[in-house]
Each structure stands twice: as structure tokens, then as C-alpha cells.
């Protein structure tokens with residue numbers, strides 16, 4: 001079994017050192033991280049390429065690098081259909097969420113909730129995000145260390161501490177600029193590591209055609225599963241449609257991603273980064289799926305590995321075992337894969353530390369200490385980033401105590417928590433009548449429902465249990481086991497759950513969609529019961545006139561009736577350039593936003609623009 005040569009440890013150390021070097025560079029260059037605009041928002045000066053790679057890296061952790069190949073090995077390529085969700089999952093953020101959120105010049109995405117609803121709704125959104133991210137970062141830093149330790153004896157808590165502390169250091173030193181640029185470097189390492197495993201694995205299995213033949217015979221290539229049953233874990237519907245809501249909750253409204261959009265130098269750059277994220281997201285999905293297929297082809301023939309997979313509890317550790325076995329005899333490659341694994345973890349937890357520090361600073365600290373000087377605010381932001389880094393180590397220990405299947409936990413967590421927050425933003429952007437009471441009630445109901453189904457599914461094991469993998473099943477059958485085992489295996493296809501059990505066995509891929517709709521439905525009902533908002537009370541620029549856009553063929557007066565809200569008073573923050581072509585729309589004066597104007601120029605324009613509008617309002 002592959003153990004570590006000095007080369008592998010060196011490669012791991014180089015990865016940590018390079019990441020810290022980038023952090024140090026950004027601590028000593030530019031504005032030297034002296035303002036929160038730079039530390040938290042990278043001076044809003046980023047271009048689309050680093051932003052797009054950082055968007056991928058933030059939610060592509062070791063959980064995907066290990067979990068997806070294990071998923072493909074045991075269940076076939078059905079999971080690959082989640083790639084269909086990437087189209088709408090990135091187009092809607094690019095053309096709906098970014099246009100609204102970018103123009104409001106936010107730092108925390110939850111500021112939107114105060115502008116649209118109330119301070120209380122904002123705080124609830126922030127706390128929900130903090131809970132989700134704190135749990136998630138613990139899983140992300142623990143997973144690679146645990147899997148590696150189980151297979152190669154790599155020091156578990158040494159790896160957790162090294163990763164967590166190195167990441168805390170460079171995130172605290174270099175701010176968002178360092179996080180984004182280390183994400184770029186770490187994404188490259190991730191792709192290189194996965195590619196190396198695939199190339200070596202294919203060669204060792206006798207070439208691509210041989211891999212394809214074994215995979216095909218092992219019926220690992222899943223057909224399009226159009227089964228509409230919502231309790232079936234992975235079908236085209238749960239992945240392709242349910243996956244869109246999972247993507248929207250992450251790439252549309254999650255602080256980590258929104259902060260990257262807002263750090264782009266113009267709105268157009270932000271939209272471009274969303275488009276550029278699409279091919280890299282598809283590539284990373286393809287690499288992890290192909291890695292699972294190569295593993296299956298490499299090991300499905302020989303029976304010796306079944307015992308091993310059985311020994312490793314069949315899943316996450318299995319991937320590491322196979323990779324180390326495959327790469328043995330190629331000095332440096334096991335180290336490269338370890339670097340790939342920890343790059344995935346570092347790029348995710350660094351985004352977590354920085355976004356947690358941002359929302360804590362913007363939503364919880366600043367409103368209570370308005371007179372805080374810029375220097376002190378930056379210092380507090382750095383202290384927050386460091387504190388969250390140390391908290392991450394504690395969460396890693398908690399994850400150790402939980403010992404659960406991590407891909408499942410991560411995706412369930414996003415569905416249970418990310419879905420309701422997505423619902424809150426949709427309620428705010430698409431339904432002008434929604435009021436703060438409705439928003440709070442909706443969020444509360446959505447979270448309660450998703451936790452009910454999520455927690456219920458954990459205790460309701462019978463429905464969630466998935467059929468044993470081909471490997472495990474064969475292992476059980478191979479050592480002439482008793483006929484009892486045979487019968488047990490045969491009727492492993494469970495009896496259809498009924499009633500509440502059916503509710504508990506809802507596929508976790510539907511959690512985001514289910515809780516999002518629950519928030520919107522309940523939010524609207526409560527809003528109408530407590531008096532819907534009038535369009536003049538809605539803060540301009542917080543509504544996405546979805547009816548106006550969808551019903552653009554309707555005559556103007558009808559659109560007015562349908563309350564396609566054009567902001568009544570011009571939202572000064574939208575004004576980018578006085579010379580921009582003016583379009584008169586409704587009774588508001590909405591200036592077409594000229595892109596390319598930097599935020600500095602905007603700040604220069606604002607006073608005269610405000611004066612111009614005051615004068616305009618009085619004359620109109």
C-alpha cells in the first residue's frame with residue numbers, strides 16, 4: 001500500500017507555503033490591507049478570470065474530490081446530470097441576482113434584506129448563513145485529513161492543524177485579494193491532481209477503450225432516469241431541476257459568491273465571471289466523474305479490492321485507497337493528489353473565513369458601532385477572520401465526533417439552509433407585495449420544514465439506505481456466504497415508504513427547491529394577510545421586475561396594472577454617468593447604467609447627480 005515518501009510531504013508543504021506566500025504578497029502590496037474596502041472587497045477591482053476561478057474553488061471542496069468519484073463508482077453516472085443544472089444555475093445569477101445586488105453597492109448580500117424588508121430579516125439571513133458556513137467549513141477541513149489518515153497513516157490532526165492554521169494565516173494577512181488569488185492557484189492544483197490520477201489510471205487499465213468496455217459492462221453508464229418519483233435520490237429531475245435551486249442558493253445569493261461578484265470592477269465583469277465559471281464547473285464535474293469511472297474499471301475485475309472496499313466502509317476512504325494504489329511507483333504523484341485534496345479544502349475554507357468575517361463586520365458589528373474608524377474596522381475584520389479560522393478547527397473536531405458521509409451532509413446542509421435563504425431573496429426580488437412580516441414568517445416556516453425533512457431523513461434510515469455498491473455486494477456474495485445473506489441482498493430493494501416516511505425519504509436534491517417554494521408561498525400568504533406592501537414603499541432597486549420582463553409584450557398600462565414596479569424615485573446609487581442616455585420609463589427617471597465607469601468616478605458623480613435629481617424631482 002502506498003505510503004508517503006519525502007517527496008510527497010515536500011509537495012504538501014510547498015502547497016501550504018505557496019498559499020501563504022500569496023497571502024503575504026497581498027498583505028504587503030496594494031493598499032497593504034488597511035481598509036475594509038480592500039480587505040473585504042478587494043477594492044472592487046477584480047477582473048473576471050480570477051473571480052470565475054474563485055467562484056468554482058469556493059464550492060468545490062475535498063468533499064467533491066472524494067465524494068463524487070465514490071458516488072460514480074457505487075451508483076453510476078446518474079450524478080453527472082447535475083451538469084444540466086449549471087446552465088440556469090449560472091444564467092439566472094448573471095441576469096437576475098447580479099444586476100440587482102451589484103447596483104446596490106453592497107458588501108454583505110444580507111444588506112439587501114434590510115433594504116427590501118427590515119433589519120430583523122437581515123439579521124436572520126446573516127445568522128442562517130453563519131450557521132451553514134460554520135458547519136460546512138468543519139466538514140471541509142476534516143474530510144481530506146480523515147480519509148488520508150485512514151489509508152496512509154498521514155497524521156490526522158497534524159494535517160487538520162497545518163491546513164487550518166496556514167489558511168487562517170493567509171486569509172487574515174491578505175484579505176479577499178489573497179483568497180481569490182490562492183483560489184486561482186489551488187484550482188489549477190485541483191485540476192492537475194485529478195488529471196494525473198485519470199491519466200495514470202487509464203494507462204494502468206489498458207487504455208481508454210478498455211476502461212470504456214469495463215465501465216459499460218459494469219453498467220456504470222446510467223441511462224437518462226426520468227422517473228418522476230421525488231423520493232428517488234438521483235434522477236434527471238432531482239439533479240437537473242432540483243440542482244438548479246441548489247446552484248441558485250450558492251451562486252445566486254450565498255455571501256461567498258456574491259462577495260466575488262461585488263469585488264469585480266464593473267457589473268459587466270461580474271456577469272462575465274459567471275459565464276466563465278460555466279466551463280470550469282463542467283470540467284471539474286467531468287474530472288471527478290471520470291475519476292470514478294476509471295476507479296471502477298481499474299478495480300472491478302480483480303476481487304482482491306472488494307475485501308479492501310469492505311474494509312474501508314466502501315466509500316470516501318475507498319477513493320484515497322484506489323488513488324494511492326494507482327499512483328504507487330510514481331514518486332511525487334501521491335503528493336500531487338494530496339496537494340489537490342488540500343487545495344480543494346483550503347480554497348473552500350478560506351472563502352468561508354473571509355465571507356464570515358465580512359457579514360459579521362457589515363451586518364452585526366458596524367450597525368452597532370457606526371463611528372468606528374476605517375483602521376479599527378479593518379483590524380476587527382482581521383480579528384474576525386482569524387477567530388473563524390480557529391473556530392473551524394473546533395468544528396473539525398465536532399465533525400470527527402459525527403463521523404457521517406460527507407457529500408450527503410454537505411448537500412443536505414445546502415438544501416436545508418441555503419434553500420430558505422434563496423426563497424427569502426426570491427420573495428423580495430420577484431414579489432413587490434411581500435412585507436417584512438411575511439418574510440420573517442416565510443423564513444421561519446421554510447427553515448422549520450427543511451429541518452423537519454432533513455433531520456427526519458437521518459433517523460428514518462430505512463428509506464434513505466442506498467443499495468450496496470457492486471463491489472460490496474459481490475464481496476458479500478463471493479465468500480460463499482450463507483443463503484440468508486443472499487436473500488437479505490436480494491430484497492435489499494426496499495419496500496416503498498408510505499405516509500410520513502415518504503416525506504422523510506424526499507431526495508435531498510429537492511431540499512433547496514422545496515424549502516425555497518415554502519418560503520415564498522408562506523411569505524406571500526402572511527404578507528397578504530397582514531397587508532401587502534405598496535409599490536411606493538418598496539426601496540427602489542430592490543425589485544427585479546420579473547413580470548415586466550416576462551410580460552414585455554403587454555402594453556404599458558397593463559404592465560403598470562400588473563405592478564411591474566419601475567422604481568418611482570430614481571435610485572441614485574444606480575447612476576453611473578450623467579451623460580448616459582436617459583430613458584423615460586413610467587414616472588421614474590431610470591438612467592441606463594453605463595458600464596465601465598469605476599466606482600471612484602461614481603463616488604465623484606454622486607453629489608452632483610443627487611443635486612440634479614432633487615432639482616429634477618421638484619420640476620417634474
Ligand SMILES: O=C(O)CCCC[C@@H]1SC[C@@H]2NC(=O)N[C@@H]21
Pocket residue numbers: 059060061062063064065082246250281284348407410411
Ligand atoms: O464542497 C463540495 O464540493 C460539496 C458541495 C458541492 C456543492 C455544489 S454541487 C453542485 C455545484 N458544483 C460544485 O462543484 N459545487 C456545487
Ligand code: NA
Pocket residue numbers: 056057058059060061062343344345346347348349
Ligand atoms: Na475548494
